[in-house]
Ligand SMILES: [Zn+2]
């Protein structure tokens with residue numbers, strides 16, 4: 099998408115003076131004010147776009163660079179993701195424009211950098227954490243699990259209001275806004291700070307007659323069953339966030355989230371190495387010497403694998419794509435099969451005879467101990 103021209107965004111001429119630029123921005127800011135357009139992503143984007151244009155054009159230096167080089171000259175002044183609210187240096191102008199509404203804008207867009215949480219989120223319910231043990235088989239392909247969890251839900255007696263008779267009064271200290279404002283004199287003139295109302299803790303309302311079941315909190319404990327989709331490839335210690343399923347906030351506040359902590363069960367057969375799976379596979383002397391076709395278990399089924407004649411103990415075979423589906427990739431890990439040649443212990447008479455015969459051939463192969471034992475073995479047997 100090509101970026102729009104800053105003058106076009108503000109709807110002004112190229113030779114506009116400072117006052118005109120400010121007036122144009124003011125008009126757009128009022129129009130796309132997030133409080134007037136709640137949950138309207140398009141309006142939010144327009145507001146941001148206008149703010150970016152204003153940030154550049156209201157600064158003589160930046161404006162000159164833009165006039166000369168266009169967006170290419172300006173973009174590198176913002177972060178790698180382009181203009182963000184952190185780049186906006188005219189908060190005081192927003193204060194002039196919005197007066198009272200300024201604080202909520204600030205908290206929505208500046209990540210609460212001015213301190214305090216917005217009224218909307220101050221009585222948000224708590225996030226909950228729960229552990230979920232998964233087998234390697236579940237992890238390999240992804241799984242949907244049902245989890246039972248104790249959460250705070252709306253009180254069924256007062257319907258979450260917290261009030262016994264349904265009546266709720268506006269807080270007298272903040273007049274229902276949930277915020278208190280203090281004005282003080284400073285070196286730079288009048289400074290205004292906005293903070294959460296201590297009397298109603300930002301809710302803006304007071305309950306006179308509290309519900310007898312929840313004592314005015316508007317919520318109570320319940321056991322809930324939630325369904326969690328676990329993508330393939332998750333690892334021990336990772337979290338899956340299930341949005342809006344945690345505790346409800348007091349008096350019908352916003353719901354918190356549930357954080358599902360992934361625990362990986364030890365597997366009896368397979369060992370995990372990233373998205374690869376390691377499997378120790380036992381073969382007999384005769385299989386190793388003469389070669390064989392074996393059936394190797396995988397996380398989901400089993401596959402045939404050829405053990406070539408003369409396979410040494412410890413040799414690795416890679417079965418492509420038989421491992422774990424990667425979490426952030428389309429590719430799958432592999433199954434690494436490590437061959438283990440098993441020395442038989444309980445032998446029959448016949449077997450002892452046969453091994454004795456075999457032993458008589460040993461003198462023809464000289465086995466030398468040392469660090470590179472395996473590579474020497476290779477020479478001998480090849
Ligand atoms: Zn209640």
Ligand SMILES: [Zn+2]
Nearest residue numbers: 269272295298
């Ligand atoms: Zn209050």
